[in-house]
Amino acid sequence: MAxxxxxxxxxxxxxEQLAAxxxxxxxxxSGGVGKTTAAAAIGAMAATHLGGRILVLxxxxxxxxxxxxxxERFGNTEVQVPPAAFRAAGVEPRxxxxxxxxxTKQSWDDLIRQHAPDAATRDAILANxxxxxxxxxxxxxxxxxxxxxxxxxxxTGRYDLIVVDTPPTxxxxxxLDAPERMADFFSSRLLRWLxxxxxxxxxxxxxxxxxNVADRVLGSQxxxxxxxxxxxxxxxxxxxxxxxxxxxHLVEGPATSFVVVSTLEAAPAREAEFxxxxxxxxxxxxxxxxxxxxxxTFLLDRSASASARKMSTDPAQVASRLGPLxxxxxxxxxxxxxxxxxxxxxxxxxREAEQRAEMGRLPDVVVAVPTLENDVADLGxxxxxxxxxxx
Amino acid sequence: xxxxxxxxxxxxxxxxxxKGGVGKTTVAAAFAVMAASQGRRTLVCEVDAKGNxxxxxSVDALKYAPTEILPNLFAMAMDTEQSLxxxxxxxLHVPLVSRLGPLxxxxxxVxxxxxxxxxxxxxxxxxxxxRENNFDLVVVDAxxxxxxxxxxxxxxxxxxxxxVGIVRQQTDWMIDMLVDPAVTGVVIVATxxxxxxxxxxxxxxxxxxxxxxxxxxxxxxxxxxxLFGRAEEATFEKIDTPAGRAKMxxxxxxxxxxxxxxxxxxxxxxxxxxxxxxxxxxxxPESVPLLFLPYLFTKTHGMRTTxxxxxxxxxxxx
Numbered sequence: 001m002a003x004x005x006x007x008x009x010x011x012x013x014x015x016e017q018l019a020a021x022x023x024x025x026x027x028x029x030s031g032g033v034g035k036t037t038a039a040a041a042i043g044a045m046a047a048t049h050l051g052g053r054i055l056v057l058x059x060x061x062x063x064x065x066x067x068x069x070x071x072e073r074f075g076n077t078e079v080q081v082p083p084a085a086f087r088a089a090g091v092e093p094r095x096x097x098x099x100x101x102x103x104t105k106q107s108w109d110d111l112i113r114q115h116a117p118d119a120a121t122r123d124a125i126l127a128n129x130x131x132x133x134x135x136x137x138x139x140x141x142x143x144x145x146x147x148x149x150x151x152x153x154x155x156t157g158r159y160d161l162i163v164v165d166t167p168p169t170x171x172x173x174x175x176l177d178a179p180e181r182m183a184d185f186f187s188s189r190l191l192r193w194l195x196x197x198x199x200x201x202x203x204x205x206x207x208x209x210x211x212n213v214a215d216r217v218l219g220s221q222x223x224x225x226x227x228x229x230x231x232x233x234x235x236x237x238x239x240x241x242x243x244x245x246x247x248x249h250l251v252e253g254p255a256t257s258f259v260v261v262s263t264l265e266a267a268p269a270r271e272a273e274f275x276x277x278x279x280x281x282x283x284x285x286x287x288x289x290x291x292x293x294x295x296x297t298f299l300l301d302r303s304a305s306a307s308a309r310k311m312s313t314d315p316a317q318v319a320s321r322l323g324p325l326x327x328x329x330x331x332x333x334x335x336x337x338x339x340x341x342x343x344x345x346x347x348x349x350x351r352e353a354e355q356r357a358e359m360g361r362l363p364d365v366v367v368a369v370p371t372l373e374n375d376v377a378d379l380g381x382x383x384x385x386x387x388x389x390x391x
Numbered sequence: 392x393x394x395x396x397x398x399x400x401x402x403x404x405x406x407x408x409x410k411g412g413v414g415k416t417t418v419a420a421a422f423a424v425m426a427a428s429q430g431r432r433t434l435v436c437e438v439d440a441k442g443n444x445x446x447x448x449s450v451d452a453l454k455y456a457p458t459e460i461l462p463n464l465f466a467m468a469m470d471t472e473q474s475l476x477x478x479x480x481x482x483l484h485v486p487l488v489s490r491l492g493p494l495x496x497x498x499x500x501v502x503x504x505x506x507x508x509x510x511x512x513x514x515x516x517x518x519x520x521x522r523e524n525n526f527d528l529v530v531v532d533a534x535x536x537x538x539x540x541x542x543x544x545x546x547x548x549x550x551x552x553x554x555v556g557i558v559r560q561q562t563d564w565m566i567d568m569l570v571d572p573a574v575t576g577v578v579i580v581a582t583x584x585x586x587x588x589x590x591x592x593x594x595x596x597x598x599x600x601x602x603x604x605x606x607x608x609x610x611x612x613x614x615x616x617x618l619f620g621r622a623e624e625a626t627f628e629k630i631d632t633p634a635g636r637a638k639m640x641x642x643x644x645x646x647x648x649x650x651x652x653x654x655x656x657x658x659x660x661x662x663x664x665x666x667x668x669x670x671x672x673x674x675x676p677e678s679v680p681l682l683f684l685p686y687l688f689t690k691t692h693g694m695r696t697t698x699x700x701x702x703x704x705x706x707x708x709x
Contacts, residue, residue, distance in 0.1 A: 031411010031535055032587075129552055222553040266692050267443050268412065296656070298649045307639075307646030308653075321642045325635065326626045334626045337618050341657050342650040344688035351690060373659040375585040375667075 013364045015259065016390045018287040019046040019161060022257045024154060024250065025287065028166045029261035030271040034292040037376050037385065038261045038369075039165040044097055044379060045386035048086065051094030052160030057150060058101050076103040076110075078153075081379065089380035098159070107145040115239035121232055130229040151247040154255075257287035260363075264294055264352035273359055288365035290389065291356065296370055299349035304342055311339030367391065399607045399680065400426070400708060402576045403521045404568070406533040406543065406604075408594070409580030410587040414612045418580045418684070419532040420447035421700035425708075427464035428701070431527040434465045434520055438513055438533050438542070444468070449694040465526070474512040507552075510545035511562070518565050521574070536579070536590040543569065543577070544602045569604050576607025581671060583611055583664035588671045595679065606679050611668060613686040615661040618654060631655060682707045 018025065019042055027039035036058055043056035055078060081097040109126065116122035125131050150164050215223060250256060258279055262272035272289065279286045298304070311318050315336035325331050369388040376382055399405075407419035416437070423435035434457055437444035445453045445468075448460050455473040457465035517529050534542045541548075546569065550562035569575050579594055581587040591609060598604055619627055629635050631651055639647035675681055684703050689696055 033412060222558070225552065263412070265412070267416075267441075267446070271441070298652055301646060301649040303644060304646035304649030304653070307643040308650045310643040311650065318642050322630075322635075322638050325629050325638075327622070330622050330626050334619065334623045334630065337623065338627075338630075338650050338654045341618055342653045345653050345657065347688050371660070373656070374663050377585070 014390065015042060015288050015290075015365060015367060016045070016049070018257055018259070018365070019163075020050050022287070023159075023161060023255040024150065025161065025163045025257055025259055026166060026251070027163065027259050027261055028275060030268045033261045033263050033268045033272075034369075035261040036165045037382070038259065038290050038292065038389065039163045040099075041376075041382045041386040041389055042259070043099075043161070043163040044081075044382045045390050046161050046163070047081075047095045047097035048091050048093045048383060048386075049390070050161075053096045053098065053158065055098045055100060055153065055159045055162045056165070057153065057162055058099070058165040076100065076106040078158075085379045089378065089383055091383065095160070100153075102146055102149060104145055107149050111145065111148060112236075115236040115243075117235050121235050124228070125232045128225065128229045128232065130225050147247045147251070148243065151243070151250055154250060252282070252284060254285070257285045259288045259290060260286065261290045261292055263292050264355040266355065269355050269359060276363070286363045288367060289359075289363050291366065291368045293371045294356075294368045295345065295349045295352055297349075299342070299345045300353060305346055308339040308342035308346075311335045312343065313339075315339065398573070399576065399578075400429075402572075402574060402607060403527070404517065404529050404531070404575045405578055405607060406531045406539065406576070407578045407580060408533045408536055408539040409612075410537075410590045411535045413580050413582045413587050415535070415580045416443040416532050417447055417697060417700055418578070418610055418612060418704075419530050420444060420697045421704050422578070423464055423466070423528075423530045424461065424697055424701040425705050426528050426530070427461055430463065432463050432465075433528045433530065434467065434526040435530040436467045436469055436517060436532065438469045438531060439535075440468050440470070442468075444532050446692045447694070447697045449692075469513050469516070471509045471512040474516040478512065478515065507541075507545050507548050510542045511549050511558075511565075514542065514545055514569070515561060515565060518568050522564070522568065533577075536594045539577075539594070540597050540601055543598070543604055547602065569602070572605035576605050578608050578610060579606065580610045580612050582613045583615075583668040583671070585667055588667045591671065592674050595675065608680045608682055609671070609675055610682045610684060611671060612684045614668065614683050615657065615664060615686050617661060618657050624658075627654065627658075 025039075025042060027035045027042070029035045039058065040056050043054045046052070047054040078098045078100040081099055083093060083096075086093045086097075108131075112122055112125050112131075116125060146164075146166065150162065153159065154162055260272050260275055260279075262268045276286055276289070315332045318335045319328060319332040322331065322335070367389055369385060372381075372385065374381070376385055405422065407415050407422065409415035409418075419435060423433045427433040435444065437453060442452055444466060445451065448466060450458065450460060450466070453466050453468040455467055455470040457467040460466050517531055520526055521529050533539050546562040546565040550559060550566065553559045553562070577598060579591050581591040595606055595609070598606060630639060631654075636648055636651060639651065643650075672681060682704070684700060684707065687696060687699055689699070
């Protein structure tokens with residue numbers, strides 16, 4: 001399916017090859033394009049055909065992958081997809097498929113336990129109300145732990161391939177910047193300035209109005225909660241920054257590749273293009289573009305358009321020439337519907353074809369996955385989808 | 392459903408959410424177009440600054456300051472830093488703020504690490520526009536299902552953290568407004584597919600349990616048309632046989648096969664989605680109105696599509 005572009009490509013570059021060669025594949029794209037399912041399908045195919053131990057790590061707060069894999073639920077711990085599920089799908093896997101979902105709260109707690117300099121600091125952080133709110137409820141904290149956890153699992157050496165499904169961030173690349181942002185944050189002067197009065201009683205003349213305002217707006221209790229939180233966190237600064245760099249190193253390194261998933265709807269396609277440009281800018285490895293939920297090409301058939309037109313413009317005449325196929329009035333309606341329906345789908349198929357033609361900067365591997373008539377409900381469904389990805 | 396639909400339109404603050412890719416921005420835009428065309432002064436705000444709302448109106452990038460799109464229709468893009476500045480200007484002496492140059496920057500910084508601040512600045516700004524009667528209706532193209540509880544729950548979360556001070560006074564009136572079903576409602580958009588339906592049902596439960604904010608409606612979007620009734624289907628099955636196809640080719644030409652394939656595809660797609668539509672209908676609490684919008688076989692974007700969705704929405708709410 002991939003065509004030759006400006007630079008030469010090796011014959012037969014495929015997602016299969018990518019899965020065989022890389023240690024980490026990061027599946028990304030905007031919400032609703034099927035990146036979770038694509039990630040799971042790549043993992044399932046790798047476990048089936050390539051062998052080894054494969055982990056699919058989903059970082060979405062919704063329990064999507066659990067559904068797709070037919071697992072009741074799985075938390076931060078890695079769970080093996082039972083070999084029986086493969087046999088039920090009619091295949092004998094060469095390797096093992098494991099799955100894990102990111103539990104943000106749990107991951108943060110683990111991180112604190114790991115980086116806290118002593119037990120007192122650890123307990124103080126875990127009990128801080130601000131900390132509990134951040135880790136339990138809010139969005140941005142997913143990004144950081146997602147990358148952090150990927151790094152940690154990769155480092156254990158337990159898996160031959162980790163396929164990661166990225167969180168549905170506002171912007172598909174937020175999670176990439178998360179480790180760096182976290183490091184920046186802890187090294188910032190602004191932060192030190194903010195918490196200064198809680199470290200010493202001496203507040204400089206210049207910063208005094210700031211604290212007065214902050215106190216009026218937020219109240220002193222909240223301010224001291226914030227200050228305590230950051231003071232405690234700063235004790236883990238070294239650990240975090242070192243870690244953030246290591247995470248970045250993994251993502252930028254040769255072991256990692258990105259698979260961008262998109263539909264041929266305008267908004268996701270635009271986001272996919274934007275993301276591919278960013279990957280190029282950062283010299284990150286773009287392994288493949290998966291165009292998902294694409295309508296079949298027979299909907300573009302010109303002769304079908306002509307035939308459909310005859311059906312919808314004069315269904316009575318077409319029906320009368322078809323001969324006895326039941327009630328003539330019903331037959332006429334059916335003929336008209338067939339014609340009308342083709343014209344409808346033809347419009348959408350054309351729009352998709354145009355969208356595809358306009359997408360710039362395509363990677364060597366571009367895979368189209370057709371709109372599936374049935375949802376992926378089990379491993380069999382994942383493997384059926386995977387067959388398209390593997391081609 | 393009629394009474395509930397009526398109250399849907401009478402609300403002042405509507406948060407439109409849904410799983411990514413279900414068309415929530417288009418539905419939010421269509422709601423706003425419909426309300427504005429009925430003479431209500433309407434503000435629609437995009438929260439995730441992706442620019443999709445601007446596309447829905449076929450206009451250039453939106454800014455924090457509302458742009459007039461049509462008579463009675465204003466659109467803006469949320470910018471939490473601007474919201475913070477506006478807030479400080481309202482509640483503090485202006486000269487003081489201007490002397491504290493880095494304040495906004497610092498808060499933005501704190502907001503990055505102490506999230507909840509951004510969410511409350513978003514919700515606060517929109518609730519403020521309603522409270523001040525600057526608009527009859529504020530429609531929010533809100534965060535996706537996975538994040539919207541955090542967004543809508545931010546005033547409560549904040550009030551638990553901040554016990555005194557100006558912020559605390561603010562969260563109280565915001566919470567009152569958000570939990571008043573006569574004022575505020577959430578509209579969840581779902582397509583008839585497994586994940587969007589599951590996420591919708593989960594969100595209905597979570598919103599109720601964690602925020603107490605009323606669900607104004609669930610919208611099943613992109614519902615495929617039913618091609619054939621029962622009698623038609625039996626006839627189609629006769630056509631979709633080697634003999635039937637041969638006859639059709641003889642009458643309308645070689646393209647008949649692809650046209651028949653397309654009809655078969657449409658029937659099967661509709662059938663697989665009908666299951667999810669049924670799940671949605673069965674498991675949604677009876678008190679929540681379920682509205683339907685058809686799949687539009689058109690270009691996906693722009694004001695033309697938004698208008699068509701608005702027309703269907705108005706019909707559905709009659």
